[in-house]
Amino acid sequence: MEDTFLWIVSAACILIGLAGTVLPVMPGALFVFGGLWLAAWIEHYAYIGWVTLTILGLLTALTYAIDFFAGIVGAQRFGASKWAITGSAIGTFLGIFFGLPGIILGPFLGAVAGELYVRKDLRHATQAGLGTTLGLAIGAVAKVALVMVMLGVFIAMRFLFK
Numbered sequence: 001m002e003d004t005f006l007w008i009v010s011a012a013c014i015l016i017g018l019a020g021t022v023l024p025v026m027p028g029a030l031f032v033f034g035g036l037w038l039a040a041w042i043e044h045y046a047y048i049g050w051v052t053l054t055i056l057g058l059l060t061a062l063t064y065a066i067d068f069f070a071g072i073v074g075a076q077r078f079g080a081s082k083w084a085i086t087g088s089a090i091g092t093f094l095g096i097f098f099g100l101p102g103i104i105l106g107p108f109l110g111a112v113a114g115e116l117y118v119r120k121d122l123r124h125a126t127q128a129g130l131g132t133t134l135g136l137a138i139g140a141v142a143k144v145a146l147v148m149v150m151l152g153v154f155i156a157m158r159f160l161f162k
Contacts, residue, residue, distance in 0.1 A: 003042055010038040014151075021063075021147045022140055023096070023103070029063035032147050036154045052157045059150045063143045070142065071107070074135015080115060080128035087114020088132040108133040 013035030020028025033056055040048035075085050091110020095102030111132040115125035 006038060006042050010035045010042065013038065018147065021143050029060045029143065029147055029150070032150055033057060033060040036150065039154070039158075047158045048154065052153065055153060056150050059146050059153070063146045066142045066146070067139050070139025071132055071135045074138065075111065075128060075132040077135070078127045078131025079124065080111060080131055081118045083114035083118045084111040084125070084128040084132060085114070087111050087117070088129075088136070090114075092136070104133075107136050 013031045017028045017031030017033075017035060020026030020031055022028070036048075036056055037053060040053060071088060072085060075088065080088075087110035088107045089110065091106035091108070091113070092103075093106075094110070095104070095106020098106070108129040110129075112125045112129035115128040116122065119125065
């Protein structure tokens, strides 16, 4: 009975993590890693050992590095200032409270507002907003891909390489 509950918790962590991979401010990859670690622990590390868990941990860390750099690189490619990047971060946070439209528009509007604060040029501010949003979108896709790789590594090690 106890193992059943732990398997449910493991699956819940993985599902929450998958959702959190695309939702800003939620540590999606960390939840997925926690769920996978719990699954390995339930089976007393019989199939998933420290090497696999280390690989999964490195992939988890990589998702956060990508998340951090994607928005910055996108913003810099389009000439955004530090104010635009800061505005994008604030817009991302505030956008969460407005559902999917807020998640999509928040970073863009925040970057535009930040750039307008510095340069007062709507065209340049719009470019900065697009660059920041594009970088965040590319980062989100990369994070989803890495989480899928994490799940693939776990499944391969658990079921294919016994």
